Amino acid sequence: MLSPASQCLMRQTDMLAEGRWLLVNPTDTAIFAELPDTVSGFHQYFDQYQTIAKRQRGRHHFGITLPEDNEKYDGIVLYLPKAKKHTVWMIAYLATQLKQEGLLCLVGENKGGIKSSGKLLEAVGERANKLDSARHCSIFATVVSESKTFELDKFxxxxxxxxxxxxxxxxxxxxxxxxxxxxxxxxxxxxxxxxxxxxxxxxxxxxxxxxxxxxxxxxxxxxxxxxxxxxxxxxxxxxxxxxxxxxxxxxxxxxxxxxxxxxxxxxxxxxxxxxxxxxxxxxxxxxxxxxxxxxxxxxxxxxxxxxxxxxxxxxxxxxxxxxxxxxxxxxxxxxxxxxxx
Missing domain, CATH: 3.40.50.150 (Vaccinia Virus protein VP39)
Structure with a gap:
């Protein structure tokens, strides 16, 4: 069974079918079997990466950031990190990996703090909108018109x-x-x-x-x-x-x-x-x-x-x-x- 956050995200399959999408630090890897090949994964936790990379070669990356020559995305979904400051720097980084007018989303459980975290997206977009709520989870999104440069060392x-x-x-x-x-x-x-x-x-x-x-x-x-x-x-x-x-x-x-x-x-x-x-x-x-x-x-x-x-x-x-x-x-x-x- 998918995690609550992934179940909530699966209500947005039409959105994920349009263009090239990236899921970041998903709480489970089973969701990729339910999504088109245009959806890939970026994992900062080796267990999740190892599980899915064996089954879907070429669609997943493990590391602290993506390869420098990586093609940009139409949309990115970040699963809410446990630490707020981790969320902050990931939002700043992921905004640089989007095409112009790309959509940056944040999904997570209510008990993990998603209700108060959606506004963090406004650091890279004009406004954060709630797309959906289900399974005690919420999804927020913002359009990134122009991303700033990102320097990991600053964090x-x-x-x-x-x-x-x-x-x-x-x-x-x-x-x-x-x-x-x-x-x-x-x-x-x-x-x-x-x-x-x-x-x-x-x-x-x-x-x-x-x-x-x-x-x-x-x-x-x-x-x-x-x-x-x-x-x-x-x-x-x-x-x-x-x-x-x-x-x-x-x-x-x-x-x-x-x-x-x-x-x-x-x-x-x-x-x-x-x-x-x-x-x-x-x-x-x-x-x-x-x-x-x-x-x-x-x-x-x-x-x-x-x-x-x-x-x-x-x-x-x-x-x-x-x-x-x-x-x-x-x-x-x-x-x-x-x-x-």
Missing amino acids: VTKHTVQVPGKAGNIELQLASLPGVFSHGELDAGTQLLLENITTAPDGKILDFACGCGVVGAYLAKLNSSINIQLSDINALALHCSELTMSKTEANFNVVASNGLADVQGSFKAIYTNPPFHTGLETDYTITDKFIRDAKQKLLSGGELWLVANRFLPYAEQLKQSFSNCKVMAQTSKFTLYRCIK
Whole structure:
């Protein structure tokens, strides 16, 4: 079954059949089977891209932006992002990908804030009109007569954080974008993880669900000779991790991966503050599968460092996968686990 937002959008099939259309970050990929071949997809989340790209080759793109030589569109539909500032910069960018007098639409659920977000389209068009409401969702649209130039760097936040911990007071230079986890700040869970890491092993290590690359940058401060791979499902996170890690001396690479499926090689250590949301909903499956697969990615004697909200039910699963697993630190909100293969 299609998501509520996609069901709402399917009421506009006549509109989507006219000209060349693009759906951006759709909450499901099944909608493309219901639409003509002139409708393509732009995905900033690798799981959605991977699912549909195998079935519809050439109609879908994964990344932070579209290729520079991409042909412009008659209409674009943006599925409402979770973060308002992500919506703002995506609207500014997508306006540049439309033909003159092209239609830019925003679709989303009421509980996600679509009712108050439609007016954001007025930054690129004269007026935002509501096209439809259904399934507790709404669609807003505006005509873009003339788009302004777009510079992604203007939306990148570059900031410095201080991490006091067992390894001393360490300063990190970070780059982040709206739409990346804990944008512009160091979240309490990751801080607990970093405060308790005293060394970074030589050899290959993994920063899973890397966000802006803060864990990788911290490990590089402890040991500049590390070889670190940073993985995430989010194209924005991968872009920011590259910017963050470029300020270090470490050998690194970033990889788009749904879980550990596209992560190559074995590691001396894996560090993570894993996600537990898919869109607006709580979703334990990402971390459940990660815990099952992580042991296979570790070398003998390799370590998994995982921080999670205390209410999340990971302790028993970690102990089932790793015979040597203990709590390294705990606060009223977070627990830090260290497991050895």
